[in-house]
Amino acid sequence: MTAVPTASEILSVVASRELAGKRTVFAGIGLPTLAASLAHLTVAPDLEIVYESGVCGAHPSHLPETIADAVLVTGAEAVLPMPALFGYVLQGGHIDVGFLGAAQIDRWGNLNSSVIGDWHSPKVRLPGPGGATEVMANSREVFVVMRRHEPRSFVDELDFCTSPGPDRALADGGKPSGLGVTRVITGLGILARGGPGEELRLVARHPGVTVEQVRAATGWPLEVAGDVPVIEPPGEAELRLLREDVDPERVYLR
């Protein structure tokens, strides 16, 4: 009998299903790597996984520990210098789905990964944008995976906007090409929006989670889809692939 799935396993499986039919995904390390690798084995066999370090079409022998792990390079289809990866691949419009994380997200899918508090004298200095500003601006759509769904991370107003979605970009005179964040997969459920002009709303919940619970965990008045179905729990096959093929040493499946 399969062991009860962990939170990481549930998030990875749910995120992997969202990649059905996608062609190129820009993945970070951790849950996005697990989701992309699992999708490659299930719903998206033709998926090309692109890493910020310049690797396109990674075929790693072991689970990578960073986006620049040596195992991503050996056996890869291409390794590009950074101007090519960011300039041609990303800004050139070749990425279907970008995966991002953040410390804070607002109802429009704008993200903060720079500071908590005032930028000039922050309470907490976070790592900052990395390539997230570009992933948001240039991917066709963006998925966000957040383990913790709580009011201090799902905020009414960001302390700082590191990676603006298309609504903010448009209001600032920009010419955004992508949809911005379309899916936020959390420990409580899935928030979704179709694109510019739409707020994130609750579209699905994990088994045992109530709509009220999600509302209480969200720092803005959360819109709720008329019907909020319960997410299908990870299946035996998905869990077996994740545990035996994708992350057998349980590096990220803690």
Added chain:
Amino acid sequence: MPLPSPDKTMSLREAVAAFVRDGDTVALEGFTHLIPTAAGHEIIRQGRRDLTVVRMTADIVVDQLLAGGCVRTLVSSFVGNSSAGSLGELRRRIEHADPEPLEFQEYSHYGMICRYLAGAQRLPFYPLRSYAGSDLPRVNPAIRTVTSPYDGEQVAVVPPLNPDVTIIHAQRADRSGNTQIWGLTGVQAEAVFAAEKAIVVVEEIVPAEVVRSDPNRTVVPAHAVDAVVECPRGAHPSFAQGYYDRDNAFYRAWSGISKDRARLTAWMAEWVYGTAGHAEYVARLGDEHWAGLAVGEALSEPVNYGRRL
């Protein structure tokens, strides 16, 4: 007879002494792969002050340069200990001005890349499709907007970056500085071409014929290089594809070391100030440690460059 190529080899101590001055803008590049750590340690040993350090992913070596009191200004797009935790000294400087404030200029990755591209090509600015709606331009006045003279579009621009010196680590070079990198090539070539002077630190110096047997692998040609330094394992705790693996345990340990000022000071005393140079640092880590980072072979298929008959 062709003229002999100039021999630019020197020791790391000589190269840093010759090309890194107090107050300089120093770029250290290498994206997770081939981080010039040994060069960073030598800058600390030589006690350089008031540097503007430029590094896209300001990670452990930057935390160490901060702890060594070398840095006044940091220019970066990512200030974290990779995915392994955070940088204690950097956070103390930014969050508490402890022991003194750090002037920090924040960009995104492509913003930094475009600064190098403008610098390398001696252009006045470089445009990119980022920053509209972001708070980054609000805290970084160097990020501006121009109107396209062709269709009137508003587009963000960043200024050129021309470091006084760029230092990179690479797998191999010949004695005149033709530098070969495989695996992740990052933004090293752009950072070298953008600089006034460039130091290349390599795992091994090889005969010119080795380089010329595979010219496509040369990322930086000799004319852009001022000093060539042989320094095996000089990228530790980062990695050199095909030579040694990343020391992931060290990355995880660093968050704890740097969070505690006393531990950090003790670490610096033992591993940087307490070693005469990188060879001693390598020896002190010990054979067993290096055996744990050893990698196996995965040779590329040879290519045929052809020759006229």
